[in-house]
Each structure stands twice: as structure tokens, then as C-alpha cells.
Amino acid sequence: MNPIQELQLRIDEAFSAIRFPSAPADLYNPITYTLGHGGKRLRPLLVLASCQMFGGDIADAINPAIGIELFHNFTLLHDDIMDEAPLRRGKETVYKKWNSNVAILAGDTMFAVANKYMLRTRPHAISPVVELFNQTAIEVCEGQQYDMDYEKQQNVSIPDYIEMIRLKTAVLLAASLKTGAIIAGAETDDCNQVYDFGINIGLAFQLKDDLLDVYGDQVKFGKVSGGDIIAGKKTYLYLKALESAGSQTGYFRELYASHNLPSTEKVTKVKELFNQLNIEQLTRLLIDDYYQKALHDLSCISLPEEAMEELSDYAAGLMEREN
Amino acid sequence: MNPIQELQLRIDEAFSAIRFPSAPADLYNPITYTLGHGGKRLRPLLVLASCQMFGGDIADAINPAIGIELFHNFTLLHDDIMDEAPLRRGKETVYKKWNSNVAILAGDTMFAVANKYMLRTRPHAISPVVELFNQTAIEVCEGQQYDMDYEKQQNVSIPDYIEMIRLKTAVLLAASLKTGAIIAGAETDDCNQVYDFGINIGLAFQLKDDLLDVYGDQVKFGKVSGGDIIAGKKTYLYLKALESAGSQTGYFRELYASHNLPSTEKVTKVKELFNQLNIEQLTRLLIDDYYQKALHDLSCISLPEEAMEELSDYAAGLMEREN
Numbered sequence: 321m322n323p324i325q326e327l328q329l330r331i332d333e334a335f336s337a338i339r340f341p342s343a344p345a346d347l348y349n350p351i352t353y354t355l356g357h358g359g360k361r362l363r364p365l366l367v368l369a370s371c372q373m374f375g376g377d378i379a380d381a382i383n384p385a386i387g388i389e390l391f392h393n394f395t396l397l398h399d400d401i402m403d404e405a406p407l408r409r410g411k412e413t414v415y416k417k418w419n420s421n422v423a424i425l426a427g428d429t430m431f432a433v434a435n436k437y438m439l440r441t442r443p444h445a446i447s448p449v450v451e452l453f454n455q456t457a458i459e460v461c462e463g464q465q466y467d468m469d470y471e472k473q474q475n476v477s478i479p480d481y482i483e484m485i486r487l488k489t490a491v492l493l494a495a496s497l498k499t500g501a502i503i504a505g506a507e508t509d510d511c512n513q514v515y516d517f518g519i520n521i522g523l524a525f526q527l528k529d530d531l532l533d534v535y536g537d538q539v540k541f542g543k544v545s546g547g548d549i550i551a552g553k554k555t556y557l558y559l560k561a562l563e564s565a566g567s568q569t570g571y572f573r574e575l576y577a578s579h580n581l582p583s584t585e586k587v588t589k590v591k592e593l594f595n596q597l598n599i600e601q602l603t604r605l606l607i608d609d610y611y612q613k614a615l616h617d618l619s620c621i622s623l624p625e626e627a628m629e630e631l632s633d634y635a636a637g638l639m640e641r642e643n
Numbered sequence: 644m645n646p647i648q649e650l651q652l653r654i655d656e657a658f659s660a661i662r663f664p665s666a667p668a669d670l671y672n673p674i675t676y677t678l679g680h681g682g683k684r685l686r687p688l689l690v691l692a693s694c695q696m697f698g699g700d701i702a703d704a705i706n707p708a709i710g711i712e713l714f715h716n717f718t719l720l721h722d723d724i725m726d727e728a729p730l731r732r733g734k735e736t737v738y739k740k741w742n743s744n745v746a747i748l749a750g751d752t753m754f755a756v757a758n759k760y761m762l763r764t765r766p767h768a769i770s771p772v773v774e775l776f777n778q779t780a781i782e783v784c785e786g787q788q789y790d791m792d793y794e795k796q797q798n799v800s801i802p803d804y805i806e807m808i809r810l811k812t813a814v815l816l817a818a819s820l821k822t823g824a825i826i827a828g829a830e831t832d833d834c835n836q837v838y839d840f841g842i843n844i845g846l847a848f849q850l851k852d853d854l855l856d857v858y859g860d861q862v863k864f865g866k867v868s869g870g871d872i873i874a875g876k877k878t879y880l881y882l883k884a885l886e887s888a889g890s891q892t893g894y895f896r897e898l899y900a901s902h903n904l905p906s907t908e909k910v911t912k913v914k915e916l917f918n919q920l921n922i923e924q925l926t927r928l929l930i931d932d933y934y935q936k937a938l939h940d941l942s943c944i945s946l947p948e949e950a951m952e953e954l955s956d957y958a959a960g961l962m963e964r965e966n
Contacts, residue, residue: 344788398751402744421725421791424747425784428721431751432780435758439774447769451762457755461748465667468744 323630327368327378331361334382335389350414350426351433354393357409364389366496367503369631370514373623376504380442384449384499387437391453392492394430395460397423402468431457445503452502456495463488470554474573478559482523490522513621520614521635527607528639530555534591535600537642546587552577556606557599564597611639646953650691650701654684657705658712673737673749674756677716680732687712689819690826692954693837696946699827703765707772707826710760711819714776717753718783720746725791754780768826775825779818786811793877797896801882805846808879813845836944843937844958847930851962853878854926857914859966869910875900879929880922887920934962 335355340348364385371381399405400413401420407413415423438453439446466484470476498515506514533548534557548555558576565572572593578586594600614635618628658678663671687708694704722728723736724743730736738746761776762769789807793799821838829837856871857880871878881899888895895916901909917923937958941951 344785344792346792347785347788398747401747420743424721424724425788427751428754429781429784431754432777432784435777435780436774439770439777443770446773447762447766450769450773451759454755454758454762457758458752461752461755462667462670465670465748469667469669 323372324365324369324634327365327372328361330368330378330382331364331385331389334386335361338386346418346422347426347429350397350418350422351430353417354397354408354414354426355390357411359393359409361389363392363492363496365634366493366518367500369634370497370500371504372500373627373631374501374504374506374510376500376506380445381500381503383437383440384453384503385496387434387453388492388496388499390430390434390437391457394427394434395464397427397430399464402464441503444505448502449499452495452498456491459487459491463491476554476559478556478563481554481556481559485526486519486523489526490519493522493525494518507622510621510623513617517614517617517621517635520610520617521638524607524610524614525638527556527603527610528641530557531600531603531607532641532643534587534594546583546591549576549587549590550583552579557594557603560602561594561597561599565593568593607639611635646695647688647692647957650688650695651684653691653701653705654687654708654712657709658684661709669741669745670749670752673720673741673745674753676740677720677731677737677749678713680734682716682732684712686715686815686819688957689816689841690823692957693820693823694827695823696950696954697824697827697829697833699823699829703768704823704826706760706763707776707822708819710757710776711815711822713753713757713760714780715815717750717757718787720750720753722787725787764826767828771825772822775818775821779814782810782814786814799877799882801879801886804877804879804882808849809842809846812849813842816845816848817841830945833944833946836940840937840940840944840958843933843940844961847933847937848961850879850926850930850933851964853880854923854930855964855966857910857917858923869906869914872899872910872913873906875902880917880926883925884917884920884922888916891916930962934958 338355340351342348364382367381367385367388368378371378396408397414400408401415401423405413406416413423414426435450435453438450441449463484463486466480467488470481470484494515495518497518498511501511501514530548533555534546536545547553548558561572562569572590575581575586575589575593581589615632618632618635621628661678663674665671687705690704690708690711691701694701719731720737723731724738724746728736729739736746737749758773758776761773764772786807786809789803790811793804793807817838818841820841821834824834824837853871856878857869859868870876871881884895885892895913898904898909898912898916904912938955941955941958944951
């Protein structure tokens with residue numbers, strides 16, 4: 321078992337040990353249900369890996385790691401109501417299986433429970449960790465709001481889109497890494513540097529998600545290939561294509577927004593235009609750009625290169641995934 | 644200006660000074676809107692009054708006081724979605740004026756902002772105050788769930804109802820008082836005693852709300868007289884009447900649940916039965932019972948009686964209100 325797998329095991333064990341009260345049933349059953357579907361648990365892994373890298377004891381970081389994952393799952397519960405998403409990780413969403421009210425209240429409860437977990441760490445870390453956690457929560461809400469705004473807005477610039485995914489996705493990955501660093505007692509500069517690394521990896525990660533939705537080499541678990549195209553979601557690929565669509569702009573806008581075409585036909589036609597405009601290549605270039613920035617951030621941290629090998633290998637793994 | 648009014652002024656000033664970002668507008672405008680409607684701001688007052696009573700500096704308590712009020716307003720935002728309430732404090736609710744998604748996300752943001760305010764206090768108090776705050780938040784969510792459950796459930800016992808209002812209303816008043824005490828550095832026993840005082844005052848306060856909805860001597864601002872009866876809400880008065888309705892039980896259940904009768908006719912008929920069964924008197928007895936318990940809790944606190952005069956006078960005022 322490699323060190324990352326050991327951390328993953330530790331996280332899985334911690335999650336298996338969580339028990340919620342049995343009553344009121346409609347409050348706690350949805351929480352147990354949603355946590356039971358697992359997920360990648362990337363964020364708690366980043367907390368522990370960062371804590372370990374900076375020489376901290378992961379026993380001090382495991383509860384905040386759980387707190388951040390609980391928060392992430394709470395946002396999914398509420399996002400699924402707002403996005404009217406029927407499925408999550410291949411299972412019915414809480415709002416579909418129960419109803420919106422249940423998903424609202426179970427989510428609120430998870431956020432409060434998450435905050436309690438954030439407190440269970442070394443005394444010096446409590447205040448900065450809880451401050452960072454809630455500031456990040458605010459930013460994630462801002463990101464979700466911009467995401468909803470942009471779905472209704474005809475013109476979204478690429479910088480606006482990048483800022484939206486920074487808020488919606490990257491800040492929580494960055495905060496996870498910084499939380500581990502704070503708990504380990506890392507220097508302020510290093511805490512900020514590992515945060516910046518998280519932002520850049522987070523942006524690359526989300527852009528890769530956009531890319532794989534169209535160019536992934538297999539259907540992802542619980543997701544339809546080309547799902548973003550079918551839904552007419554404004555992704556980086558769409559916005560980049562729009563930028564250089566020239567005389568085809570009107571046709572492309574209409575095609576992308578259409579809900580009348582059969583799904584496969586719509587996906588095929590949009591992909592044709594993406595291919596014409598070299599969108600896959602351009603997206604891969606931007607992803608690599610953020611990845612290189614992330615590696616640079618890592619190189620500025622005052623630790624020997626070997627100490628950071630695991631985190632950089634893990635990041636490389638995230639970048640290489642093709643599904 | 645008496646000392647309570649001075650504290651109220653301090654709280655109003657602190658709220659007036661809060662500025663939220665202007666973007667994203669659909670996230671922050673609803674927050675500014677909802678906070679602009681004021682309300683009694685009872686909870687922050689309890690934080691400051693308790694802090695002062697235990698010899699603390701209210702400058703250390705003002706931010707957590709704001710945090711608790713932000714939390715309270717967040718719960719109202721989400722409750723109004725769940726209860727489909729069109730009005731709050733005489734104004735359109737956020738979910739009606741905008742939509743549910745806006746109310747969900749603005750609420751989530753308020754909860755995160757509230758947690759940040761809870762941190763801004765003396766170092767010794769941060770961990771216990773934030774722990775108490777989020778534990779209380781969990782209990783408030785449980786209370787809301789039981790409230791919704793009981794609306795659908797035919798048989799609700801009086802102890803179940805009391806436990807529901809303890810969770811939904813009393814724990815936050817109690818936590819407000821305990822927060823002030825913790826910040827002031829009060830002894831653990833005193834912190835717990837002032838918490839118990841808050842629970843008993845909170846129960847009396849909510850039962851008084853139930854009573855005044857039917858027997859208040861004027862129409863409350865933003866509320867219709869007999870509103871609970873019209874809505875068929877299971878209040879203490881209803882459950883107590885059911886207990887002794889005897890042969891009229893079936894008729895009374897049907898009448899109370901009915902949505903076909905004109906409102907005034909329904910209110911008149913229900914009140915007739917309440918009067919027959921002496922419900923006003925019985926409710927006043929229970930309110931006084933909790934009030935006496937609250938006074939006993941206060942008498943157990945290790946402070947001279949004079950120090951507690953303001954809080955006990957304020958509680959007496961809450962008990963005497965007839966609208």
C-alpha cells in the first residue's frame with residue numbers, strides 16, 4: 321500500500337465510524353444515505369497529505385478532513401435541488417428520493433456538523449482553520465450563484481467563467497491543503513503557497529472535467545458522455561468555441577441551446593464544430609498552463625523536493641486521468 | 644435610556660454597520676433585504692445582557708451576538724421555503740420575492756457568515772462558543788424537522804410538542820445566554836444555569852406566542868389573529884383541547900383541520916371550544932410554571948440578586964406582553 325492509499329484507508333475508516341442519531345428520521349436518514357455513496361473523497365485526502373507533508377500528525381487533521389468532506393456533500397445536496405439533478409454518483413439525489421425540504425434541512429444540519437468537526441484539532445489551529453473554512457464556504461456559495469447566473473446570461477466571458485470555477489471548485493481544494501498545512505504548523509508563506517497550488521490544480525481539475533465530458537475515453541460512472549452538451553451547459557469548451565466561431569456563431573449558439581434535437585445528434589454536431597476549431601487542443605493547453613503554475617507554486621514551498629513528491633505525484637495522476 | 648435600551652442601541656448600530664458585497668447580486672441582495680426588516684433582535688440582546696451580568700466586556704460579545712442573529716435569520720429564510728410562508732415581519736419572504744433557490748443559497752451564505760462572526764471573540768471563548776453554536780444549530784434543525792413531521796402526524800403528545808418547541812425555539816435563546824456567560828469567563832455551573840434559565844424562558848415565550856395568536860389583545864404586526872387556527876397548526880392550545888375534548892374529539896379534529904370554512908367562522912368555533920375547555924387558563928398556568936422554573940434557575944446563579952435584576956426584569960417583561 322502506498323502512502324496515499326494509506327491515507328485513503330484512514331479516511332474511509334473515519335467515515336465508516338460516523339453514526340448519526342436515528343431520529344428525526346427524515347433529517348438523519350438522508351445524511352447517512354448521501355454519505356454512503358462515497359465519492360472520491362479527494363478533499364480530505366488533500367487535508368491529510370498536506371498535513372503530513374509539513375510534518376504534522378494526521379491524527380490532528382482527520383476531523384477537519386471529515387468536516388470538509390461533510391461540507392462538500394452538503395453543497396451537493398443543495399446544488400442538486402437548484403440544478404434539479406435527478407442523479408448523483410449514479411444514485412437518486414436526496415431531493416428526488418425525498419423532497420426539497422428534506423434536502424434543505426439535511427444539508428443545513430450537515431453544515432453545522434461539519435463546523436463541529438473543524439473544531440476538533442490542535443488549539444493553535446482552531447481559529448484560522450474555522451475562519452478559512454467558513455470564508456471558503458461563502459466563496460463556494462458565490463461560485464454556485466455565478467454558475468446559475470451564467471446559465472441564464474447570454475454572454476459570459478472566459479475570465480468570468482474561470483473566476484466562477486475558481487470559486488465553485490478550486491477554493492475548497494485549496495482550503496483543504498491549507499487546512500492541513502495550518503494544523504501542521506507550517507509557516508504562513510508555505511500555507512499560502514500550498515493554497516495557490518490548490519487553486520491552480522483545482523482550475524486544471526475542473527477544466528479537465530469539462531474536457532472529459534466531451535473527450536473522455538469512456539462513459540463516466542453515473543454520467544452520460546456529452547452530458548454538458550446535451551444540457552447546453554456553458555463550459556470552457558463552449559465559451560472558447562464561441563470566441564472563434566466567426567460566421568458560425570449564430571448557428572452554434574442555437575445548436576448548443578437546443579433541446580429539440582436527439583441527444584446523440586446534438587453531441588455529434590457540437591463535437592464537429594469543436595474539432596473544426598481545435599477546442600480539445602486549446603483546452604489541453606490551458607489545463608497544462610494551470611498545471612505548470614501549480615508545479616511552480618509547489619517549488620516555492622520551503623520543503624525539500626522529496627517531501628513533496630507524493631503530493632506532486634498525486635496531482636500528476638489527477639492530470640493524467642482520461643475518464 | 645435604561646441599560647437594556649443601551650444594549651439594543653449597540654446592537655442596532657452594529658447591524659447598521661454590516662456591509663455585504665454587491666456581487667453576486669442575487670446572493671447578497673436577499674441577505675441585505677432580510678436583515679433590513681429588523682425584528683426584535685432578542686437573541687443578540689440576551690448575549691450582551693448575559694455577558695454584562697457576568698462581568699464581561701460587551702465589546703467581546705458583540706460579534707458573536709451578531710452571529711447568532713444572522714443564524715436566526717438564516718433559519719427563517721429556509722423555514723419560509725419549507726412552510727411556504729408568503730410574509731415575514733409584514734414583508735414578502737425571500738423565497739416569494741425571488742425564488743426558492745435564491746433563499747436556499749442566501750441562507751447557506753448567512754450561516755457561513757454567522758460562523759465567522761462567532762470566532763471574533765476572546766481566544767479562550769472561541770472553541771466552546773463555536774461548538775455550542777453549531778450544536779445548537781443542529782438542534783434547531785431537529786426542531787424544524789419535528790415541527791414538519793407533527794404537521795403530518797395525527798397524534799402528537801404534549802411532551803413531544805414541548806420537546807419540539809424546546810429544540811426549535813428555546814435552545815437558541817439558551818445558547819445566546821450561555822454564549823455571553825462563556826465570553827465573560829463565568830464558571831461552568833453558572834453557564835449551565837443561565838442556559839437552563841434560557842430553556843425555561845424560551846418554552847414560556849413560545850407557549851405565550853401560541854396563546855397570543857388566539858388571545859392576544861390586538862392583531863400582531865404582520866400576523867393575522869387566529870392565524871394558527873386558520874392554518875390548522877398543532878399548537879399547545881390545540882393539543883391540550885384535544886386531551887379533554889371527550890365526545891367532541893372527532894368534531895374538533897375535523898373542524899381544526901378544515902380548510903373549507905370561512906376563516907372568521909373557523910376561528911370563532913374553535914375559540915368557543917377552547918373557552919368551554921378552559922384552555923386559556925390552562926395555558927397560562929403552564930407558562931407560569933416554566934416562568935417560575937426560570938426564576939429558580941436564576942436564583943441558583945452565584946451572583947448577587949441586584950446583578951441579575953435587568954435580566955429578570957426583561958424576562959418579566961417578555962412574560963407580561965399581551966401582543
